[in-house]
Amino acid sequence: MGSMKVHQFARGFWDQQHEPSLTLGCKRLRPLAPKLATTDTTSPTHAVPPAFDLKSFIRPESGPRKLGSSDDKRDSPQVETHPGGTRWNPTQEQIGILEMLYKGGMRTPNAQQIEQITAQLGKYGKIEGKNVFYWFQNHKARERQKQKRSSLGLSHCPRTPAPITTISLETRGELEREQEDSPYKRKCRSWGFESLEEESRSCKEAEGDRTLELFPLHPEGR
C-alpha cells in the first residue's frame, strides 16, 4: 500500500525500551501471540516469551513473589484452593448479580459498566473486568444456543421465547426489554492495556499518584 519509508525500523523496534535491565522483558504473563503451545505451561522453564530474560521469572522461589500475590487475598471469603487463580471462579453471589443484570436486559456492558460491575462483584470475590465481559459474552451466546436447540427439538413456541419473569427490576419503569438478538449496534468499547508490572506491584503506591486501575492479570496457567 503505500510507500513505506520505514527505514530499519524493525530492527531495534523492541529493543528501544528493553535496553535497561532485564526485568522489562515479557514475563510470560500475558502472552497473546500464539507462542506455540508446548503442552506444558506448568514448567517455568518453558513458556518462554520473546524476551531474553528468562531467569527473572524462571523460578520466583527466591522471594520476589508468587503468582498468588501474597499481598492481598483476603477478599475471598471462601478461601478454598485459590492457587493464584488460573481462571475466574465465580461465587454464587457474583453469578446471581450477573444473572440479574442479564435478565434486566444488560447485554454488552461498556467499559464504565464493567468497571462498576467489577467493583461491586469484587466484594464477593476476586474478579477482573474481563471476567465480567466474558461472562456476558458467553452467557448471551449460550442462552441463545440453548434456546435454539430447544426450539429445534421441540419445534414449538415460536413466540415469546421466554416468559421473562421480570424480577423486581422496574427501577423506574423504563427498563429496556431484553433484546433477544442484538442486531449489531455500533458500540465502542474502551480499550486499554496494561503493561504488566509483575513484581513491581509492590511499589504500587510508592508513587502515590498513579492509581489507575490496572487489573493485575492472573499470572499464567498454572
Place this chain on the structure above:
Amino acid sequence: MGSMKVHQFARGFWDQQHEPSLTLGCKRLRPLAPKLATTDTTSPTHAVPPAFDLKSFIRPESGPRKLGSSDDKRDSPQVETHPGGTRWNPTQEQIGILEMLYKGGMRTPNAQQIEQITAQLGKYGKIEGKNVFYWFQNHKARERQKQKRSSLGLSHCPRTPAPITTISLETRGELEREQEDSPYKRKCRSWGFESLEEESRSCKEAEGDRTLELFPLHPEGR
C-alpha cells in the same frame, strides 16, 4: 499519550456492606445438569446479595456520571468521542511498519507488544492500542480471505500462501516462524479498563519514566 490516571473509581456507587451474611453453604454448588426444563431459571439458590442496587446499572440517573447504558442512552454526551476523527486513519508510515511486522510473522501481538507498537506508531500520528490490535486482526483475516478467493478463482497452488520475507525481526533470536494458521493457542490477553473521563483528556505525559498507561478511550460509536 493519552494516558491519564483515573482516580475516580466507582466512588460510592454501590457502596454497601458486603457482609457474607447470606452464605450458608459458602461453597458454590454448581448444578452440573442444565436446567433446560424451565427457561432460564438458572438461579440455583440465588443467594441474593444483601442489597444490590441494580438500578444503578440499568438507569444510573442518580449516579455522578452518566453511563452508556443501553436504555435511554443513544449517543451519550460523550461527544468528545473523536478528538480528531471518528476512526483511526493510519498514515503511510504506520501502515508500513505494521505491514513490516506482519510480514515478519507477527500475527497477534500481545499487550506489551501492542503497547510498544502503539508507542512507536504514535510518533507518526494519533493512534491507540486497539487500532493496532484491530489492524492485525483485520489484516490477517483479509489476507486469508483474499487468498482463499484467489485460490478459488485460480484453483492453483493451494500451498505457500505467502512467501513471507521474514524480515530481520529476530527480536531475540527466537522468532517463531510465521505461524501460518494459529490453531487456537491458549493465550491470555491482558485486560484493562479505564474509567474514562469526559473532559480530562488532557494528555499530559508528565509521568516521566513510567511507561504504563491506559489508552484513552474512545467513547462510543454512533
Place this chain on the structure above:
DNA sequence: GCAAATTAATGATTTATTCAAG
C-alpha cells in the same frame, strides 16, 4: 468414605461475519 477417572459446564481466545466511515 475418600481419591482417581469421567463428564458436563463454562471461562477465555481466536476466527468469521457484519456494519459503517472515508
Place this chain on the structure above:
DNA sequence: CTTGAATAAATCATTAATTTGC
C-alpha cells in the same frame, strides 16, 4: 470499494460435579 471497528460464532482449556473403584 476499501478498511477500521465491533459483535457473534466457534472452540480450546480448565474447573467442578458426578461416577467409579477401592
